[in-house]
Amino acid sequence: MADVSSATPDPTEGIPERLVKNKDRMADHRLVDRDLLTPMMRHYVEMKDRYPQALLLYRVGDFFESFFQDAVTIARELELVLTGKESGKELGRAFMAGIPHHALERYCTLLVEKGYAIAICDQVEDPALAQGLVRREVTRVITPGTVLEEGMLTARRNNFLAALVIAGPHWGLAYADISTGEFFTTQASPLEQLTQELMRLQPSEVLFPTHAPDLIGLLRPGEPSEQLPDCLPVQFCYTLRSQLPFSQGEARQRLLETFRVRSLEGLGCEHLPLAIRAAGGLLEYLEDTQKDRSVPLQLPRTYTLTDYLTIDHQTRRNLEITQTVRDGTFHGSLLWALDRTATAMGGRALRRWLLQPLLDIDEIQARQETIQELVDHGGLRQALQQLLGQIYDLERLAGRTGSGTASARDLVALADSLSRLPELAQIVESAQSPYLQALQQVPPRLEALGRKLHRHLVDSPPVTLTEGGLIREGVNLELDSLRRQISHDIQWIRDLEEAEKQRTGIQTLKVSYNKTFGYYISISRGKSEKAPADYIRKQTLTNEERYITPALKEKETEVFNAQNAAHQMEFDLFVELRSQAGEQAEQIRQVARSIAAADVLGGLAELAIYQGYCRPVITPERTVQILEGRHPVVEQSLPAGFFVPNSVELGAGAWGTEADGSTLTPDLIVLTGPNASGKSCYLRQVGLIQLMAQIGSFIPAQAAILGICDRIFTRVGAVDDLATGQSTFMVEMNETANILNHATDRSLVLLDEIGRGTATFDGLSIAWAVAEHLATEIKAYTIFATHYHELNELASILPNVANYQVVVKELPDRIVFLHQVRPGGADRSYGIEVGRLAGLPPAVIQRAKQVLGQIEKHSKIAVGLRKGSRSEGSLSTKPTHQGHSVGEPAEQLDIFGV
DSSP, rough: OOHHHHHSOOOTTSSSSSGHHHHHHHOGGGGSSSGGGGGGHHHHHHHHHHHHTTTTEEEEEEEEEEEEHHHHHHHHHHOBBBEEEEEEETEEEEEEEEGGGGGGHHHHHHHHHHTTEEEEEESOOTTTSSSSOOOEEEEEEEEEOOOOOOGOOOOOOOOOOOEEEEEETTEEEEETTTTEEEEEEEEEEOOHHHHHHHHOOSEEEEEEOOOOOGGGGEEOTTTTOTTSOOOOOOOOOOOEEGGGGGGGGHHHHHHHHHHHOOOOOTTTTTTTTHHHHHHHHHHHHHHHTTTTTOOOOOOOEEEEEEEEBOOOHHHHHHHTTSSSSSOSTTSHHHHHHHHOOSSHHHHHHHHHHSSBBBBHHHEEEEHHHHHHHHHHHHHHHHHHHHHHTOOOOOHHHHHHHTTOOOHHHHHHHHHHHTTTTHHHHTTTTOOOOOHHHHSOOOOOOHHHHHHHHHHBBOOOOOOOOOSSOOBOSOOOOOHHHHOOOOOOOOHHHHHHHHHHHHHOOOHHHHEEEEETEEEEEEEGGGGGGGGGGGEEEEOOOSEEEEEOOOHHHHHHHHHHHHHHHHHHHHHHHHHHHHHHHHTTTTHHEEEEEEEEHHHOOOOOOOOHHHHHOOOOOSSSSOOOEEEOOOOOOOHHSSSSOSSSOOOEOOTTTTTOTTTSOOOOSSSSSEEEETSSHHHHHHHHHHHHHHHHHHTTOBBBBSSSEEEESSSSEEEEEOOBGGTTOOOOOHHHHHHHHHHHOOOOEEEEEEESSSTTTSSSHHHHHHHHHHHIIIIIIIOEEEEEESSSEEEEEEEETTTTEEEEEEEEEEEEEEEEEEEEEEEEEOOOOHHHHHHHHHHHHHHHHHHHHHHHHHHHHHOOOHHHHTTTOOOSSSSOOOOEETTTOOOOOOOOOOOOOO
């Protein structure tokens, strides 16, 4: 054996010293002479060679053990004791770490969350019947994207497994949640759209085909690999796979066989070769990891990115749709503010809706109609929400049932939920809106399945499936007969104690049982000499002697045989029930999707009533009109009535033009005002209201008329991107460039402080040019918040630009923020006052005022603007071939000589 300790770094580095029993042990199984290993260790190494990318957990008795380098990894990640086991002749001890078999799910959850894959090598024969080494096989590989167990999943969030194929600028994507059965495919270009789609999905694991088979394995988040293209975000787990299952022929055939179809035309991907390849590769991976388990996925649904409102990752982050910017928490996000769902299915559906708002007006209005009906009929809404709270997660119950992993408690939960469907249909029987009408018919098969499960299963079954207690009395005559026999035999054993007391005269005699020795007669040591001659000594303890008799042994055998037969019969009956339920998995999921949608809309109706939301008018025209709008999250974070509402009007399409051709409402608003006065809140509130309207929700406003936006862009704040060496200003410019290169006249653009990360006049010039380009070339709905008051001149030059300001009230010794947005441009930023409010020392405040006075006195731009003239230092309005140019800025002054 090679000297591992000298050939490699210390394998126990990073493990607390108290958990390491001895460092002089084998760490790498690849350096071991396998001929010298014990049979069990040799088999372990063989299994490890077959699953090099996974941590191998090997069943030994009541534990799942790991050895060699896997033991080191597991001990470090789970903070377990790292010990050792004899590995073979002349080899010494190998590192070992283990977990109890009953805690497997808990520890696997921790490992999967850290980005590891786990191969479960379990015993596949009864140890009592085994001759020699107990036969073991890998029964399942658990990876971040293939989790089915309820305890390893987040209830209100999908767990997506994605697969990619990239060919030049084109790419194909397939993704599935095997716990719910959802399966989607798409194909598009360029690669930057793939990046944005992955950021939207946040997949737990991404499959990627590589030309280097020796590198096949799982890369944890952040692990570098030359096999991955630069366009793929580094924060995901990537599993490198062989090219073969991603080839066109293999993938196509696997899709046809899996879904038993003759053509892919009906799936919508016949002419999308990259999407087909990605979908086929994903299916092959599921076959490889799930082994003998089948994972029932729905027919793949093909979609295009243009089917939905596009929201890039930066905009999702800035609008805090699913988590906050500051600390990444759910509390304080838009999803937190809107989620009033009663089921986990509804929670997941609301998240999906927020990340994929609609473009189709008819679909939006169908959701609005359902919300309106629930708002108008309070009794219907309350009854619906109350009943939905009694329905379990049907999507995931169907997934576990269809894959054969459902427990008895899962089937009881399924039966309870299915039994609620007729009552649900009765509640909505008079409903007129489309989403409620979908619940008016209960599939007869599901109703019958619910009744059958209730008839067969006890109300509170045990966790284990092999120890009985699952099936009700009266279901199976043979099972009932066995149970009567067991009860009769156990009663005989109970009566034996009293009979033996009378026969022996030993009143302290007891008949007891334990799993190791079975039934026995216990007599204290002091009276053991009175034991009858037919007593056979079984065990001697400090204070007692234990015996058996031939009759007791015979009865014990009868009890055990009957119990084993009964347990096996119960298990077989349960498996048959689970199989029958699994055959209905797809129909259960269809019902679950309808329930989830109704749940979301019921929650939005509840929100609309208690928060005072209005139904927006959705129009094909080009307009954004919001009367007295409010920020949906900030409003809930403040005491009732504290939030100051504000209005906005953008886009001229709905209102026509004046006789001279000028627009009545602007395309671009230049928004000025002090720091901390609410400009950023105003920008975000407009974006969130538009987004809410396009998922079909009512909105926090007095009234609104909204056109359909194709994209929402935000640029609010920026941070250094140290990983790529980009400064704050470079990040800002990248984001701004993305907006200018992709926005259309149907896009909503929300910009905050463009050009603030560089020299004043450079920044002003960039801000002016960006605003001018948006107003004259793109004509997107735009709100441009800035402290460059010079941009107010744009409103006098361009007919589709208007000035608005966040007003403040000036008092002799302070300013009061009113948080009101009104027409007109501000000429001050009150930055020094904001600094005073923040606690800057008085000396600093005083000096800042002195410096500001000198700047205002000598700045040509400031002087020109104060006089209302276009002086030499102000911005020129001389038109160019593309609009209006920016004149030469005034010279910078030496202010430190004051």
